[in-house]
Amino acid sequence: LEKNHAFEKAYAALYHNLRVGSIPPGTRIQAADLVSQLKISATPVREALSRLAGQGLLIDRPAIGYFVPAIDPVDLQHCYALASMLALSACRNFDLTWPEKAADQDGPSREYQGAGELLRSIAFLTPNTALQHVASYLDDRLARLIPVEMALFHQADASHGTLRDWLEAGNRRLCTDNIRRFYTRRINSVLEIASVEDGRVKAGIIYFEYALSSAPVCSLMRLPHSGDPPKEAAMKKETRSKLIRLGSIRHDT
Numbered sequence: 505l506e507k508n509h510a511f512e513k514a515y516a517a518l519y520h521n522l523r524v525g526s527i528p529p530g531t532r533i534q535a536a537d538l539v540s541q542l543k544i545s546a547t548p549v550r551e552a553l554s555r556l557a558g559q560g561l562l563i564d565r566p567a568i569g570y571f572v573p574a575i576d577p578v579d580l581q582h583c584y585a586l587a588s589m590l591a592l593s594a595c596r597n598f599d600l601t602w603p604e605k606a607a608d609q610d611g612p613s614r615e616y617q618g619a620g621e622l623l624r625s626i627a628f629l630t631p632n633t634a635l636q637h638v639a640s641y642l643d644d645r646l647a648r649l650i651p652v653e654m655a656l657f658h659q660a661d662a663s664h665g666t667l668r669d670w671l672e673a674g675n676r677r678l679c680t681d682n683i684r685r686f687y688t689r690r691i692n693s694v695l696e697i698a699s700v701e702d703g704r705v706k707a708g709i710i711y712f713e714y715a716l717s718s719a720p721v722c723s724l725m726r727l728p729h730s731g732d733p734p735k736e737a738a739m740k741k742e743t744r745s746k747l748i749r750l751g752s753i754r755h756d757t
Contacts, residue, residue, distance in 0.1 A: 525648025
């Protein structure tokens with residue numbers, strides 16, 4: 505029991521922050537640092553890092569360590585294409601109905617915001633546990649891009665309604681058409697999505713939060729300097745202005 509508790513403590517310390525993109529790409533996650541901060545043994549920490557690497561939230565580089573992966577447009581396109589295929593297949597092969605009772609934490613989300621959350625909402629309306637596991641995996645991989653997706657696609661997504669609207673209309677063709685549109689927007693925009701996410705990181709608005717206690721410690725993480733401070737400052741200012749126009753951050757952020 506003590507070993508399981510130590511594993512869960514180490515896993516929880518990283519999972520949320522990796523999932524939402526609070527830790528900048530390229531950051532090396534040091535097992536020794538977690539051991540020191542969490543005051544637990546190294547074995548559960550290594551097990552937690554291995555689990556997170558298996559979920560695609562970390563990259564395991566043998567003899568070097570674990571690193572936060574960067575956004576790869578090709579990999580991103582594959583994730584969106586897989587999510588689209590699974591969501592469309594579920595819509596065609598299962599009699600999906602929106603639950604009358606409020607969804608619990610493991611059930612469909614009433615307020616999905618990103619591509620992974622939509623797939624997860626659909627998957628948990630089916631009895632297919634394998635689909636639910638894959639949907640949860642893709643949701644973890646794509647969750648960090650929700651702010652970018654909301655900035656780029658919120659108006660277009662909202663104009664076509666929500667999953668609940670499509671299902672309650674009782675028209676399977678309407679549901680599949682809107683799911684296809686939802687994912688096609690993202691598949692066709694992977695370069696823009698990756699560019700905006702990279703700009704968010706370089707603008708210095710990514711915060712690194714280790715949930716080590718009831719009062720988590722937050723510190724601003726910045727990427728290595730380019731060696732040209734005026735150019736770097738101008739780039740950050742331009743990127744910040746673009747993000748404000750997109751609605752991804754507020755003027756007072």
